[in-house]
Amino acid sequence: MDEVIRELPKRAQEKQTENKKYFAKLKKKPPKNLDYVMQELHEAEFEKTDCLQCANCCKTTGPLFTNIDVERIAKHFKLKPQKFIDQYLRIDEDNDYVLQGVPCTFLGADNYCSIYEVRPKACREFPHTDRRKFQQISNLTMKNVAICPAAYNIVEAMKKKLPM
Numbered sequence: 001m002d003e004v005i006r007e008l009p010k011r012a013q014e015k016q017t018e019n020k021k022y023f024a025k026l027k028k029k030p031p032k033n034l035d036y037v038m039q040e041l042h043e044a045e046f047e048k049t050d051c052l053q054c055a056n057c058c059k060t061t062g063p064l065f066t067n068i069d070v071e072r073i074a075k076h077f078k079l080k081p082q083k084f085i086d087q088y089l090r091i092d093e094d095n096d097y098v099l100q101g102v103p104c105t106f107l108g109a110d111n112y113c114s115i116y117e118v119r120p121k122a123c124r125e126f127p128h129t130d131r132r133k134f135q136q137i138s139n140l141t142m143k144n145v146a147i148c149p150a151a152y153n154i155v156e157a158m159k160k161k162l163p164m
């Protein structure tokens with residue numbers, strides 16, 4: 001897995017022009033069965049992906065924390081939301097709460113998340129390849145294929161399954 005993660009940014013870069021063109025066409029004319037196909041591809045890929053061997057998302061990019069996330073996680077630590085914010089978060093250029101740094105402070109050396117049960121919604125949904133109207137997050141997906149080997153494989157499979 002280490003080798004795969006090391007090579008991923010280069011492989012994603014090589015696909016960038018192709019992906020850009022593909023997603024531009026997808027946005028213009030999304031196939032009727034897009035949600036269904038993405039669900040299938042997502043499930044098939046994650047059936048064979050062991051995130052505990054990877055954790056590259058937690059190591060290289062942090063989630064954003066919604067107010068509901070903050071309240072839930074602060075409660076888990078028996079902290080007041082503001083105290084949790086002061087201790088762990090900062091506000092980024094888009095005015096969102098994000099981690100103060102990466103790797104995520106809640107990631108263990110064994111790649112387990114110490115707040116797994118209460119982790120942010122963005123962590124639960126990453127890499128968003130099973131979300132509805134997938135064509136709407138193409139810019140984000142083009143970034144994620146350089147971080148997440150599963151997202152990379154899903155996009156490659158998608159281009160084969162739904163040629164544009």
Ligand code: SF4
Binds near residue numbers: 049050051052127148
């Ligand atoms: S979601 Fe993707 S980047 Fe995150 S641990 Fe799983 S395979 Fe790795």
Ligand code: SF4
Binds near residue numbers: 107
């Ligand atoms: S909160 Fe957990 S799942 Fe989310 S980035 Fe941190 S370690 Fe990963």
